[in-house]
Amino acid sequence: xxxxxxxxxxxxxxxxxxxxxxxxxxxxxxxxxxxxxxxxxxxxxxxxxxxxxxxxxxxxxxxxxxxxxxxxxxxxxxxxxxxxxxxxxxxxxxxxxxxxxxxxxxxxxxxxxxxxxxxxxxxxxxxxxxxxxxxxxxxxxxxxxxxxxxxxxxxxxxxxxxxxxxxxxxxxxxxxxxxxxxxxxxxxxxxxxxxxxxxxxxxxxxxxxxxxxxxxxxxxxxxxxxxx
Numbered sequence: 104x105x106x107x108x109x110x111x112x113x114x115x116x117x118x119x120x121x122x123x124x125x126x127x128x129x130x131x132x133x134x135x136x137x138x139x140x141x142x143x144x145x146x147x148x149x150x151x152x153x154x155x156x157x158x159x160x161x162x163x164x165x166x167x168x169x170x171x172x173x174x175x176x177x178x179x180x181x182x183x184x185x186x187x188x189x190x191x192x193x194x195x196x197x198x199x200x201x202x203x204x205x206x207x208x209x210x211x212x213x214x215x216x217x218x219x220x221x222x223x224x225x226x227x228x229x230x231x232x233x234x235x236x237x238x239x240x241x242x243x244x245x246x247x248x249x250x251x252x253x254x255x256x257x258x259x260x261x262x263x264x265x266x267x268x269x270x271x272x273x274x275x276x277x278x279x280x281x282x283x284x285x286x287x288x289x290x291x292x293x294x295x296x297x298x299x300x301x302x303x304x305x306x307x308x309x310x311x312x313x314x315x316x317x318x319x320x321x322x323x324x325x326x327x328x329x330x331x
Contacts, residue, residue: 115144116153116176124157124171145170153179185265192266192273212276216283227307230285231256254306256281261295261302271296278304 115134119125122133131141148154153176160166172180195211198204219237222230231247231254238245244259266273274291281289281304293303 112144112148112153113180116148116172117180119154119170120172120177120180124169126167126169130170148176152176189265189269192270196270196272208272208276212279212283215276215280219284222284222286227254227285227287231306234281234284255292256289256304256306258302258304259300264295267296274302281306 118134119130122130125133127138127141127145130145131138134141145154145156149156149170153173154170155173156168156170158166159169195204195207198207218241219234222233225233235245235247235256238258243262246257246259248255248257261267263273263277274294274296278289278291285306287307289307290305291302292305293299293301295302
């Protein structure tokens with residue numbers, strides 16, 4: 104899941120992609136906006152990795168920069184996988200043989216786990232940090248908090264809203280993924296589908312994190328699960 108582009112930025116990038124690389128003046132003329140407005144938007148989008156610029160030396164004229172959309176931008180402009188994901192999930196759930204259906208779902212879970220890389224030998228705190236960073240990198244609005252001395256993985260919005268509307272099994276799949284990554288039990292304690300503002304996963308239990316207290320995230324984003 105990618106970070107969503109603002110509508111105006113998406114339109115700007117789509118227009119630039121259709122018209123091709125251009126100078127500030129050419130882009131402004133094509134869009135009917137001032138050069139100053141174009142420069143401001145280009146600077147912001149370049150900082151986000153969505154616009155690239157290259158120096159062009161042609162003929163006897165002065166070298167000049169042209170701007171174009173990056174591969175990252177093209178991916179986000181084409182990020183319309185929701186319908187396909189919904190169709191695929193429906194078809195998986197329609198597999199009549201329970202053993203086959205479970206096998207397919209298990210392979211989907213394993214593929215999702217592998218996105219976070221190997222965490223062999225890592226302590227729970229480091230696994231939590233890696234999981235959080237990986238989710239944020241995929242566009243999730245997620246943080247790690249704590250309650251009663253145990254970590255809480257908190258998603259501020261459902262990443263699979265449309266799928267979950269049809270089948271709560273996707274929530275179970277996500278919980279299974281987190282359990283596999285962290286190596287401890289994970290319990291879904293709050294869910295957007297039940298009217299909560301976000302989804303919360305309680306990580307571990309007293310029996311799996313013996314004699315430990317969760318201290319949350321520091322200002323630098325460090326996750327700490329420490330002995331008491």
